[in-house]
Structures are given as structure tokens and as C-alpha cells.
Amino acid sequence: MDVNSTAILILLGSFFLMIFLRFPIAYAVGLSSILCMLNLGMNLNDVCRLMVKGISSFSLMAVPFFITMGVLMGSGGISDKLIALANSCVGWMRGGLAMVNIVASYFFGGISGSASADTASLGSILIPMMVNEGYDADFSTAVTITSSCEGLLVPPSHNMVIYATTAGGISVGSLFLAGYLPGALLAVTLMIGSYIISVKKGYPKGDRFSLMNFIKQLGKSIWALAAVVIVVIGVVAGFFTATESAAIAVIYSLIVSVFIYKGLNWKGVWKALDECVNTLSIVLILIATSAVFGNCLTMLHVPDLAAQAITSITSNRIVLILLLNLILLVLGCIMDMAPIILIATPILLPIATGVCGLDPIQFGIMVVLNCGIGLLTPPVGAVLFIGSAVAKLPIEKVVKATLPFYLCMIIALLLVSFVPQISLILPMVWGGYVPMLG
Secondary structure (H helix, E strand, O other), rough: OOOOHHHHHHHHHHHHHHHOOOHHHHHHHHHHHHHHHHHHOOOOHHHHHHHHHOOOOHHHHHHHHHHHHHHHHOOOOOOOHHHHHHHHHOOOOOOOOHHHHHHHHHHHHHHHHHHHHHHHHHHHHHHHHHHOOOHHHHHHHHHHHHHHHHHHHOOOOOHHHHHHHOOOOOOOOHHHHHHHHHHHHHHHHHHHHHHHHHHHOOOOOOOOHHHHHHHHHHHHHHHHHHHHHHHHHHOOOOOOHHHHHHHHHHHHHHHHHHHOOOOOOOOOOHHHHHHHHHHHHHHHHHHHHHHHHHHHHHHHHHHHHHHHHHEEEEEEOOHHHHHHHHHHHHHHHOOOOHHHHHHHHHHHHHHHHOOOOOOHHHHHHHHHHHHHOOOOOOOOOOHHHHHHHHOOHHHHHHHHHHHHHHHHHHHHHHHHHOOHHHHHHHHHHHHOOOOOOO
16 A cells, blocks of 8 residues: 555545544544644644634634624624515415425524524424414424525535635625525425425415515515625626625624614623634634645545546446435535535545536535435434424434435436536626636
């Protein structure tokens, strides 16, 4: 076995070993990189240099701002208003509260950008509300956790900023636009699944649709929804960069939460900022250690070897795309979202664009959606555990109720994977994006 093969075995073997031993992911990434570099006889001063270089990016400054915006708006009393808006839109349908849950997640996800925050915030309100109206608790929880993944696709999403930075040379504005239709597609597939189950189990309808009530609720929610408009339109139109728009969104969110909705006082603001620092510290150390890991992967030509290994199995484009999705889904079962994006993107993106002929933005949407499904799958599924805790139900019962919704999400994933227009039409029409399809 040559030096490179030994180094690759040490890098990947120690990484997955530490993952299965339940090491914190940042430690697993950093320690496996150090072991690999020691095997190659490299100077460990390079570890510090690469870590600093990994987070020394202007575009990455958008990440803490978007996280702060999501926490401020999520803590600012907007959940009730968005639920009321969603109820005025779709509450009249069979299984109306399930539809409300899904649509509210689309609205709220565009503000928080976090599936975990969506589940904790909306779930604590909607799950008891659905149970009181006659819905089964496990069904209510399943709808809540699966619909929360819409927020990962609907901009502004800090995970998309991480992908754009990791992939290199991708417009954040175009990536933001690309998320709207896949997010809506996911919502529609979940609504169809919810409707079928609701008809089968006889879940109730809500009040009849009222245009006046819709306009009233839209007026109450407009301040929250405007934050998303400011960010997306500002970036796409070129008024400011993603980082500048994120900073403006934080100031706007602070004003709306404290002075307009009055859901936060200044003590609550400091508490929200403390939560942001905790979240951000996790994200940044992951980015820093992943920069070292990525350098080792590149130096050892792992992306090229992975491409050769995958293409040696088959040259069929459809099978290759299915394999990429399968790899990401398996990674989602054992890793959290940010490390998957940081580690898998440098390896799989060249295969996706070069061999499969996928556009980088389309592949980014695929990565995010795969990671979203991973958040719902044991043993690591953070959103699954949060939903179970909010509903006070055993994990096994929630997973069983979620099985039909996994199918809905897989259908949405396959459509995104094989119909590029779903991801690319809005960036092409509104953002002037030119696809790089093979």
C-alpha cells in the first residue's frame, strides 16, 4: 500500500470510526485531519493556517447574520401570526390543520432558515392544537417535522450560504431564488400525502375560505414576510451583497420584533444573541476544521478517486444521480447538515457536474434536501428528536407515522434531481443565471 493510500485510509477510517464512537463532529473532522497530516510528515502549523483561512471569507459573514435574524424573528412573537395567515389560506381543506402546519412552515422557514427552530416554535403551538381538534398525536408530529425541512430550501438559508462558499464561484442570490420552487414542491407533496391520510382517517375540515380574513392576516404578517423580500430582492437586484443584506435583515428583525410585534424586550434580545453565539460557535468550528479536512481530500486526490470508483460501477447517468442521492441520504443518517455540506461537496460536486451533467445550483438544492431528510432519520436526526420531545412521544411511534411522508419527500427529491427546471427557472428568469448543464 503506497503512502497516499495509507493516508486516505487513516483520514477516512479514523473519521468514520470517531463518528460511530459519537465524537463531536468537529473533533472527528479535526483529529482525523491531524492524523492524516502526521502520517504524511506535514508541519502541524498548517492546521492552524488552514483553519484560519477556512473562516476568513467575506461571504461567510452572512452566516452569523442570517442565524441572528432567524433567532430574533423566531423569538419575536411571529409564529401565531404566520399560523393565522396559513389558516386563512388552506385551513378550509380536509385535514385543514395539517395543511396549515405545512404552509406555516413554508412562511416561517423563510424567516428562520432552520428546521429545528421551525419544529420547536410551530410544533409547540400546532401539535397540541391538532390533537385537540381530533388529529392523532403521531400524525401531527410527523407533519410538523417533515414540513420543517421546507425552511432549509426557502431563502434566506444559511446552509445555502455554506454550500455556495464550499462549492466556490456560485451566486448566493441565484441559489436563494433556486430554493423557492423546490420548497413549494416539497410542500405540495406533503399536502397531498396529508390529504390522503386525512380522508382515510376522517380528520376535520376548517372554516370556509374568506378573502377578507386572508387580507387581514396578510396585513398582520407583512412585517415578518418583508424581511425575506428585503434579503432576496436586494441580493438578486444587486443592491447589496448577501453579507450586507444579512446585516440589514438583522437590524430590520430587531426593529420588528421589539417595536412592532413587541414579542421581545431587551432582556429577550440579549438571550437571543446568547443563543446565536452558541449556534455560531458550532458552525464556525465546523467550517474551520472542515477546511483542513478538505485540503487533505484535495491533496490526496480523493474527489478524482471517488469519481473513478462511482463511474466504474455504471456509466448510466440516471443510476449515477441515484447513487449520489443514496450517498447523501446515508451520510444524513450519521451526520448533521453542515458537516455533510462541508465534507461531501468537494468530493461529490465534481462528479455531479462533470459526470452527471448537473448544474451546481441544482446539485446544491439536492444536497440541502437530502440533508433535510437526514435530519428526520435516526440515529442522528436532530429534528426527529426535537419533534418527539415537543410531542412527548416515543421516537419509534413518530418514525412509524413519518413513513408515508418520507415517501413524499423522496418523490420531491427525485423530481428535483431529474427535472433541472424546478431549481433553475427562477434564477434564469429573475437572476439572469446561465445554467452549466452537461
